[in-house]
Amino acid sequence: MAEVFQDPTRPVGERVDDLLPRLTLREKVGQLNQRLFGWTAWRRTGGRIATTDALDEEAERWGGLGAVYGLLRADAWSGRDWTNGADPHLSREVAATVQERVVTASRFGIPALFVEEAPHGHQALGSQLFPTSLGAAAAWRPDLVERAAAHVAREVRARGAHVAMVSALDVLRDPRWGRSEECFGEDPLLAALCTRALVRGMHTEPGIAVVLKHLIGQGAAIGGRNSSGAPIGPRELSEVHLAAARAGVDAGALGVMAAYNDIDGVPCVAHERLLTGVLRDEWGFEGIVMADMFAVDRLMRVTESPAAAAALALRAGVDLSLCDVSYTALERAVTDGLVAESYVDRACRRVLALKVRLGLLDEPAPLPAFPPPDPVSELVASTAVLLRNRGDLLPLTVRPRRVAVIGPNADDVRCLLGDYVPPLPPGAGTTVFEAVRAIVGDAVTTPGCTHLDAIDGGRERAADLAADADLVVLVLGGTGVRDYDDDFEANGAARLGGARPAATTGEGFDAAEVELPPAQRELADAVVAAGTPVVAVIVSGRPHGIGHVADVCDAVIYAWYPGPAGAEAIAGLLLGDREPVGRLPVSLPRSSAVLPVVYNERLETTLRYVDAHAAAEFPFGAGIGYTTWSVGPARASHDTVTTAALPGLSLTTTLANTGPRRGTQIVQLYARALIPGLLPRRAVHCGFTRVTLDAGAAETVRVEVEPDALPALGLDARSAGTLDFWLSVTGAGEPVDPVRVTLLAVHPDVVDVVAVGR
Amino acid sequence: MAEVFQDPTRPVGERVDDLLPRLTLREKVGQLNQRLFGWTAWRRTGGRIATTDALDEEAERWGGLGAVYGLLRADAWSGRDWTNGADPHLSREVAATVQERVVTASRFGIPALFVEEAPHGHQALGSQLFPTSLGAAAAWRPDLVERAAAHVAREVRARGAHVAMVSALDVLRDPRWGRSEECFGEDPLLAALCTRALVRGMHTEPGIAVVLKHLIGQGAAIGGRNSSGAPIGPRELSEVHLAAARAGVDAGALGVMAAYNDIDGVPCVAHERLLTGVLRDEWGFEGIVMADMFAVDRLMRVTESPAAAAALALRAGVDLSLCDVSYTALERAVTDGLVAESYVDRACRRVLALKVRLGLLDEPAPLPAFPPPDPVSELVASTAVLLRNRGDLLPLTVRPRRVAVIGPNADDVRCLLGDYVPPLPPGAGTTVFEAVRAIVGDAVTTPGCTHLDAIDGGRERAADLAADADLVVLVLGGTGVRDYDDDFEANGAARLGGARPAATTGEGFDAAEVELPPAQRELADAVVAAGTPVVAVIVSGRPHGIGHVADVCDAVIYAWYPGPAGAEAIAGLLLGDREPVGRLPVSLPRSSAVLPVVYNERLETTLRYVDAHAAAEFPFGAGIGYTTWSVGPARASHDTVTTAALPGLSLTTTLANTGPRRGTQIVQLYARALIPGLLPRRAVHCGFTRVTLDAGAAETVRVEVEPDALPALGLDARSAGTLDFWLSVTGAGEPVDPVRVTLLAVHPDVVDVVAVGR
Structure with missing residues (x-):
């Protein structure tokens, strides 16, 4: 008969209580340790998997292992x-081989x-x-x-x-x-x-x-x-x-x-x-x-x-x-x-409880099948944020004859991935250049510069290609690519020091200046000078200062690190197969010198420096699509509210697609809390509603205050004052025609904190 | 007979207690107000002083005034x-005229x-x-x-x-x-x-x-x-x-x-x-x-x-x-x-108590005579910090034949003053150019650029003057000069907006980029290219990134805003009449992109960015003079100490002037507190001792922990751990040969915070 701790019909706590007292101090401490780098626990040998001495020693030392x-x-x-x-x-x-070794080492057969x-x-x-x-x-x-x-x-x-x-x-x-x-x-x-x-x-x-x-x-x-x-x-x-x-x-x-x-x-x-x-x-x-x-x-x-x-x-x-x-x-x-030792027990109880919850102490069940590939294409395509679109260049109304795909991120699939990724299978993924070529047939590419530096003759070659194309896709930004001969810190973060690694983003790659490097800005200038329409695509893991590029290029798409399927999604956006529907999840500063520029700092008296504006160049929530919109006046569902009842509050407005094609809009709800004795945040994002409308259609849109927005408002049950709410389809900023709602304290005797001295 | 509140033999509290209850609410509120801009309270008329309607109204409104x-x-x-x-x-x-008006308006003759x-x-x-x-x-x-x-x-x-x-x-x-x-x-x-x-x-x-x-x-x-x-x-x-x-x-x-x-x-x-x-x-x-x-x-x-x-x-x-x-x-x-109303009374009691303390409610005593001018020359001369001195250019061993004094701060006395200053008397003060000319006889000057911008031909004229001189004094930096036609905010801070004011520092003049502007760096390049030795003098109210100037110039003096007598002091330093004895009171960053660079942040894992070092270019405490020094090993006065006894602790070392001339050194004491559960600050400045020694002399120097340093160490009576102390004559940084002292908690039962769970 199985032990209590092995019995899946018993409650988790009971099973843990059965097991924990039987463990020695060493075994319990072993459950709290996850010391091995897992990849050193096994090796491939003659087509089979074998465990290593490192694993053997660690498992024997503790009589099992907490985690690998x-x-x-x-x-x-x-x-x-x-x-x-x-x-x-x-x-x-x-997994099976390593687990078998761990289980064998444990007196109670506890897996890692x-x-x-x-x-x-x-x-x-x-x-x-x-x-x-x-x-x-x-x-x-x-x-x-x-x-x-x-x-x-x-x-x-x-x-x-x-x-x-x-x-x-x-x-x-x-x-x-x-x-x-x-x-x-x-x-x-x-x-x-x-x-x-x-x-x-x-x-x-x-x-x-x-x-x-x-x-x-x-x-x-x-x-x-x-x-x-x-x-x-x-x-x-x-x-x-x-x-x-x-x-x-x-x-x-x-x-x-x-x-x-x-x-x-x-x-x-x-x-x-x-x-x-x-x-x-x-x-x-x-x-x-x-x-x-x-x-x-x-x-x-x-x-x-x-x-x-x-x-x-x-x-x-x-x-x-x-x-x-x-x-x-x-x-x-x-x-x-x-x-x-009671603290060891407390922690060990939690680790064991997790193992019980996940079924590690039950009879092993068969693993699920490895799922077929699913890039979740809608997610990939929805991440791109269109920030500029001069003269409605996008979507392209005529398929271009030849496209020049230029830039350090133009023809490198690894630059699309970001940090914490495995090597792709050989030949997997598509570069932006490849994706564009697959659509338009005639495409050419050149890097123009590296991520940080000019290349001899790079700008000139880029300008030549641009001049000979009828569209330029300029793929700038950063890269998280790690080389197998890079140096690493003990925790796997990149080590800066000797030879400069290729990456500019990711763990260990903090950057002093977030404005796009001069080499990239100069490449943009050179390409733009050729006179061909230019769509800049920023591929990076970091918010960059892109003001100069946005100033000189016709269109700008911020694509982040979209993953290996990202290039096809970007190419699809150019031709209007899809509309860009992303909105900035972070404010873009002009440069590091004006940081911070987050949208929800508290009110400031000035946002001017002698030599710059402190405001974001593109604020949180910004982004446009391929149609135009009008937003009617807003009204609130309540005139008064308490903190506890806030998630029941909503704003309603009429949204109309006033443009030429079906489109999707994200209506954002912001608030400013006016509570005596506290300086308000400029704006607090409280909720949003996504709406898709045909050209010419209009719809009533309701946006609710999300419960998850409450912490940012800094309210508690005793808070009393007023809340200004407003809707925006252009991102965060100053209140526009706010709707004022009275916030009542839950306890009537503290309705007004100012009145406490009465 | 005088009232109690008028009796200088009575204690302050008694006098206030006598007066306060007799005041009406309005009179009390009047004592808490300081609404008038004082300069609007009077005017000069026919050689006499008259009060204004504004003062009359305000004084009558409240039956006196709290403050003007x-x-x-x-x-x-x-x-x-x-x-x-x-x-x-x-x-x-x-003062007398306005006070008379206030006193007249007050039922009890309370002055403002x-x-x-x-x-x-x-x-x-x-x-x-x-x-x-x-x-x-x-x-x-x-x-x-x-x-x-x-x-x-x-x-x-x-x-x-x-x-x-x-x-x-x-x-x-x-x-x-x-x-x-x-x-x-x-x-x-x-x-x-x-x-x-x-x-x-x-x-x-x-x-x-x-x-x-x-x-x-x-x-x-x-x-x-x-x-x-x-x-x-x-x-x-x-x-x-x-x-x-x-x-x-x-x-x-x-x-x-x-x-x-x-x-x-x-x-x-x-x-x-x-x-x-x-x-x-x-x-x-x-x-x-x-x-x-x-x-x-x-x-x-x-x-x-x-x-x-x-x-x-x-x-x-x-x-x-x-x-x-x-x-x-x-x-x-x-x-x-x-x-x-008790809160009004509380505040009014404090205002009245101050008036009593300052003698405002006593029989008026004669004012002291206006003192003769005293620039406190030693303070003025001691503010300058020498940061670079290549080839011991300074002090000049030979009086130069001709000096070119170049830069936007070269020949402007107002740039020496800073913010919150009155206009100087006509003809008062000395510019750097004038001070240098007074010493060497033959001096020429040109601005070369403005504080922020190049001037047409400015660099060329500067280079020509430099080439024809045997010393260049390059006076760069910022300025707080306010023009009488500038715009101001309601509180007197400069208003940025329309025409750019001349100032770059002072209230309202926040700057995004603290590195010296390109126009000034390019001026330095042009002047240096002339081949004449260059001493850069930074006159500014802000810590600037001066790395480029320090790289290309032979010597760099950071002079801050030294006041109207500052130029003469600077000129005196060049010729060695005095030695520069200042030390940086703030870390100088390379640029805004790496902020913050303060010396006493908590320990960080990395001070590298991909594109820059995060460390200060010149740290807090840095500065050199005209001689050289050696510092012996340090020993502490105690091996163990409690928080309360810390100000009794000192470090002792032997300091020797190893250079060619008498000099002054500031021996700085730093500590790092190693208290379990708290991340230490990199360094905490705990005290300093100023020592002047003849060439070749040596002396035992003791530096004590100042009581005012305790807050920065973050200790309380229960703190236990160790303190690393070290001495420095080069400014803040990592510990060098630290002396370790055991910190004991005052209460033996909390000697080790880690042991609380025992």
């Missing part, structure tokens, strides 16, 4: 590629969690890759984020892994950050909606848990410098950074990752108030908290002893480490009296 | 100049406080002007700040005014801010020491109270944009921003000004926790809190009703408004029940 990270990871850092890595089929064998990177597709050979988070957010389509996530989850599970790590929680406040592409933008609401959808999608696969990266505030790191601190206050933290995490937890996320950064001095992995107070006591989170890679070890900058660092993180609420050496010292920490 | 701002202010905004303003002699008549701007000299005609705060801080000479302040106080009192407003509390965290020059730099300790000295100096004059500007955090305003919010946390606030204010209060400051900015959403003028909790309850402050100009009115952005805005500020702890219209609505606020 990156078993299937394939990229330049892991060194796994199509010659030595695991395709979908082989992945199952890798297999934890994989899957921020926009699984970082494993042969996986489906999607737009990075920032691009996905630009679609303003949480439903499609959900669909893509469900596909990723199915793939990950089909290979035999259990936990998918996905970037979602970082709110992008400084575009210099190399990891900008991993954020769902600068807006707490859009990030929350996308995170909620992501968790839903991931959890459609019963055997999969998602770990949301990162808790919290890394998007506000000073100077946009990776993993630097966020010296922000509790109100800024709560209003800007916590909404996405809260939404993810509410949606049932089973894991969050504690971030590298500190918040006002306290590192997130040592932040008991955050990891235990907010996350568990206030929000009721019941999953696991994983530390970011080597983040616990970084506490040794202060504590010096690995045991003390581990004790600090464990006490704060870190359950599972990631690669840290210090977490292996938890046994020592307990025996030395640095932390009570 | 800027009675003697002379500048472009007030429109007062040498043709229509008040020189020192006339000032006494102005006359409040004047005096940030680096009194902003009145004929006053002595000193270096701006940032320049004064560069001298690292609080004793000289004290001496200058004492002179200013004597002048202000001699003219019949009572309150001097001085910028001191803003800590410079973003050099884009136009008011950078008003800060004592980026370091909490240096700011605290200078503020303490300033208050001591001001209060040597018994009839003078200082109002310290601004409480608090405006130096951290986002984007360096004037009066924008500081979304910082409590630890950042306490460790970086509060130390100077605390020092000023401890030194007996009788006034502080509540700042424009919000802290994490709460405007300072509505911040009860700050103005009452911290300032009064924790620190024991007994003076007045004045709001910044129109800052209470700005609360109407949220409250809409003037009475509600006033009630909010009054409740929070604002005692005296500055020009706000809303504060006149306090009567209404009380009668409408928005705030209790």
Whole structure:
């Protein structure tokens, strides 16, 4: 007869309670460790998979393992590629073989969690890759984020892994950050909606848990410098950074990752108030908290002893480490009296509960089949944001005779992918040049410059091609491409130092200047001078200053990193097969000198510098399509409201498609909260409604306040004042004809905070 | 017989208690108002001073007046100049005439406080002007700040005014801010020491109270944009921003000004926790809190009703408004029940107590005589920081035959002054060109470019002059010059908009790019190309990126705004009459793209961008003189210490002057606190010792931890861990051979915060 902990008919808690007391301290500490780089746990030998000494030693040391990270990871850092890595089929064998070794080492046959990177597709050979988070957010389509996530989850599970790590929680406040592409933008609401959808999608696969990266505030790191601190206050933290995490937890996320950064001095992995107070006591989170890679070890900058660092993180609420050496010292920490064993039990209980929930302690069930490819084309096509379209150049009314596809991103499929991706299968994917050529037949290409530098004669060759074409597609931006001979930090981030790597975005690739580099601006000038119409396509993971390019080119499309199917989608937009429907998920600054330019800073007295405007060049929410629109006056569903009742409030207006073709519009609802004693944010995005209308049609549109928007408004039950609401189809900005709603406190005796001194 | 409130033998409280209950609500509200622009209260007519209708109306309205701002202010905004303003002699008549009118209007003969701007000299005609705060801080000479302040106080009192407003509390965290020059730099300790000295100096004059500007955090305003919010946390606030204010209060400051900015959403003028909790309850402050100009009115952005805005500020702890219209609505606020009359009484008690303390309710005593001019030459000469000196060009060993003094600041005395200054007397002051010519005889000058733009042929003329000279002094930087036809905001800040004003620094002149403008860099290139040795002198109120100039010129002196006597001091440095002894009070960044670069950010994982280093180009504390030094190993006075005992700790080393001439060195003490659970600041400046040694001499130097350094270390009585201390004569940076000291908690049961879970 099976043990209680193996009995799937028993409640999770009961099963864990049965197992936990039987484990030794060492076995429990083993469950909290995830030290191995998974790709070092196995090798291909004679067509079969064998485990390594490294795995043997680690599994024997702990009598099993808590988790194994990156078993299937394939990229330049892991060194796994199509010659030595695991395709979908082989992945199952890798997982089974490694798991068998772990189970054998465990007195109770406890399997390890297999934890994989899957921020926009699984970082494993042969996986489906999607737009990075920032691009996905630009679609303003949480439903499609959900669909893509469900596909990723199915793939990950089909290979035999259990936990998918996905970037979602970082709110992008400084575009210099190399990891900008991993954020769902600068807006707490859009990030929350996308995170909620992501968790839903991931959890459609019963055997999969998602770990949301990162808790919290890394998007506000000073100077946009990776993993630097966020010296922000509790109100800024709560209003800007916590909404996405809260939404993810509410949606049932089973894991969050504690971030590298500190918040006002306290590192997130040592932040008991955050990891235990907010996350568990206030929000009721019941999953696991994983530390970011080597983040616990970084506490040794202060504590010096690995045991003390581990004790600090464990006490704060870190359950599972990631690669840290210090977490292996938890046994020592307990025996030395640095932390009570009850904290080890607390964490181990959570790890075991997750294993129970995911079925690891049940009889093994067959894995689902690896799903057929699904690029979620609608998501890919919806990420592109059209920002300029002079003289309605787009969509092209006449198929061009010859197109010159120019620029450093013109003919490189890898530049479409972003960070945290595996090598594509040989020959897979389509470059922008190839996609355009497939449509128009006659196309030519030249890079013109590199991402950062001019090429000898590059501008001249580009100008020549432009002059001889009747359309130029100028593909500029950045690249996250990693070479297998790049240097890496211990945590896989790119190491800057020696030879300059090819990439300009991604983890480790923070940039001081976010304006497009001079070499690219000069290329634009040279190409434009040829006199041929120019469509600029910005392919990048970072918000760039694109003002100069927007000034000189006829049309500008911001395409982010759309994934390997992105080029075909872009080519389709040019000819009007589809309309661009994306909207900016982040404000675009003119240059780094005017940062920050996020749309929802608090009111400022001046947005002028002596030498520049401080306003965004293109604000959050901006983007146009191929038709025109009119928006009628708005009215609110209520004249008065309480904070608790706010999500019941909506604004209604009449939207009309006044242009020549069917089109889609995103009607955005913004608010400014006027609460005595608090300086309001310029605007707070509260909700949006997507509407598709035929040419000439009109429709009544209602936009509701989303519950996920409440944190950004900074209200509580005692808040009283007024709320100005307005609708926009051009993005964030100053209120336009706002509708004023009275906000009543829930408790009548504190209706007016000004009156307390009465 | 005199009333109790008039009896100077009685305690202050008793006198106020006698007077306050006799005042009507209106009279009390009148004491809290400072609405008039003082320069509109009087006019010169037929050689005599007359009061205006504006004064009559205001005094009659309230039955007296709380305070009058800027009675003697002379500048472009007030429109007062040498043709229509008040020189020192006339000032006494102005003060007496206006006071007589106020006293007459008051049933109890209560005079008004006359409040004047005096940030680096009194902003009145004929006053002595000193270096701006940032320049004064560069001298690292609080004793000289004290001496200058004492002179200013004597002048202000001699003219019949009572309150001097001085910028001191803003800590410079973003050099884009136009008011950078008003800060004592980026370091909490240096700011605290200078503020303490300033208050001591001001209060040597018994009839003078200082109002310290601004409480608090405006130096951290986002984007360096004037009066924008500081979304910082409590630890950042306490460790970086509060130390100077605390020092000023401890030194007996009788006034502080509540700042424009919000802290994490709460405007300072509505911040009860700050103005009452911290300032009064924790620190024991007994003076007045004045709001910044129109800052209470700005609360109407949220409250809409003037009475509600006033009630909010009054409740929070604002005692005296500055020009706000809303504060006149306090009567209404009380009668409408928005705030209790007890709050009016509280504020009025403080204003009356200040008047009693300053002797306004005593029999008028004769004013002191206006003091003779005293530029405090040692302060002026000590502000200059030598940053480069290739081939020991300086001091010049041979008097040059001809010197070309080139640059936009070469021959303009007004560019030496900074913001908040009166017009100089006709013919007063010396330009750099004039000062150099006075020494070498043969000197020529040309601007070469404007502060921001090239001049047609300017570079060529400059290069020609350079080629024909045997030394070039290249005077670059910024300017705070205000023209009498500039536009101004309601609060006197420059208004940007129409025609570009001449200034590039000062209130309202925030700059996006802090690197010296291209026009100035190109001028440097052109001049250097002439082959003559070039000494660059940077005259500006802002930390600039000067890397290019430092790369191409032979020597670089950062001179700040040294005041009208500054040019002579600079000229004296060139010839070695004095040695440059200043040290940077703020880090110099390469450009705005890498901000922030302050020396005491918390530890970061990377200081590299893809395209730039994030480190300061010249760090806080940097600066060289005309000799060389060696510093021996350091030892600490204690191996263990508690937080409370930290100011008893010192480091000792042997300092030797290894160079060719007598010189002065500033030995700086830095610490890094290693406290489990907190990310340390890279370095915290804890104290310094100034040493002057003959060539070849050596001396034992002791540097003590200053009490004012404790806030920045972020320790409390329960803090335990280790402290690394080190000495530096090259400025802030990574620890070099640190001495490790054990920090013990005061309470043995919390010796180790990690062990709490035991």
